[in-house]
Amino acid sequence: MTQGVVVGIDGTKQAEAAAAWAADEAVLRGTGLRLVHAREPWPESDEPWAEQLLARTADGLRARHPGLSVTVGLIPSGPVPGLVAAAEEGTLLVLGSRALGSVAGYLMGSVGLSVAGVVERPVVLVRDHGDVSPRGSVTVGVDAQQPEDAALQFAFEEAERRLGSVHVVYAQQLPSYGTLGPAMVSDVRLAVAPEIERSLDDLLEPWRTKHPDVTATARVTIGSAGLELVRASGDSALMVVGRRTRRSVLGARLGSVAHAVLHHSRAPVAVVPHD
Template identity: 75%
Template sequence: MTQDIVVGVDGTAQANAAAEWAADEAVLRGTGLRLVHAQEPWPEAVPPLAAQGSEEPWAEELLTRTAGRLRERHPGLRVITEILPSAPVPGLVAAGRAGALLVLGSRALGGVAGYLVGSVGLAVAGAVERPVVLVRALGSTSPRGSVTVGIDAQQPADAVMEFAFEEAERRRAGVNVVYAQQLPLYAAFGPAMVPDIRLAVAPEIEQSLDDLLQPWRAKYPDVAATPHVVVGSAGVELVRASDDAALVVIGRRIRRSALGGHIGSVAHAVLHHSRAPAALVPHD
């Protein structure tokens, strides 16, 4: 049985955008949708029964209203609701593990500041060993457009590529494969010819990317895949590419430790600033 898509709901504009994106995704995948609400812990001074009684009716009404709106938008979509029994981070991590995909909202700050994922979103995204998609309220949430994926040409992750190509195939879209060639620090202070030498090898890198894409093109013959070599910061370039993308896909190496998960600097930049929904895909 295909796993449902899980989405966190809390009544905010960004959570509503996440729920709508998740519903569209569920229709594309032919799965159901599971709306969950994680209750914030109350101060110890508040009696447990009083705290539960004050929030639970509101949460139930929120979930019912959201589910009704999504069913109206997508007749036939199976939507179930659940109030999680634990605090947001452990509750969402557990819910995410049980789904095919976890979708969360991100608070929009506007302008170049991008948006703030928040401590809960980052903690959950760094811990769930399932793809996590973060959606901003005022960004581009249309299923139309290409899928942009950032890769390390030396160590491409199959899980990340698989996710990107599957998403593109569902959308009948292409895949833009972005590799960022970082200039060394001395290039900024050396002769003007130094950056030119690095740019001159771009065709060779593009050819290696093209070779890397051949098995994926064979597996997904209906998906047009285009390699792009850019010079600069990977995070900055992927954020720039997000303006025209339906989805940006990045990888996160799984690190199992007592200190919890870890999100690298590139993923951190994309999650905070991408205008398009951003998918963080864990891989070994």
């Protein structure tokens, strides 16, 4: 088995949920699992505690998944550089994300945001919502005008592993000028949706051919892409969003849609880099 799935743990409930999700994913992929803890690089950081955490978590996952290859690694270079480096050891990095309550909304934290914004592998962020079923549908957000194959490929492959379906969501932003009432919104929807849905069907046809066991549906919504994807996440086992790898003058970063989904989606979120 290869070390296909890497998961970062730090002793929190969110990290425990991420480790459980990552183990299920490794089983679905038929690969091994690597647990890593990236500790702060100063002498007073608790290395024995970290080693015990890794060993205890690994033993629990092996008991839950007999036959699963689980290895561990303690990285002393700090959370962000350590997790970025650890991601190169596998094909998928899994991290936990924390909740701040219903008023403040969800916030991954600076480490998760920083890592997801630079890693050149797909990154999945998992919250502690109890046991998350590895089965079910996969929702992916696309831009019908500039579709990216990487996110669609990831979504179809994940749906196939889960014996689930793919739901493609495209959000059509309304014109910024003028004030549109409910009747006008309906008129705009009727005008733009059929043409875009045909484009989405054309876009999905080769993926349906490549993955004949996966049912794929496409839906056009009117409004903010981030908000519409967050709404769709409630019925999904996994949400997939893309991230451009081209760097701006500010360096690598996540786009506004990915930010919105990561902060508010209840489903695990996969951030898939693409050119």
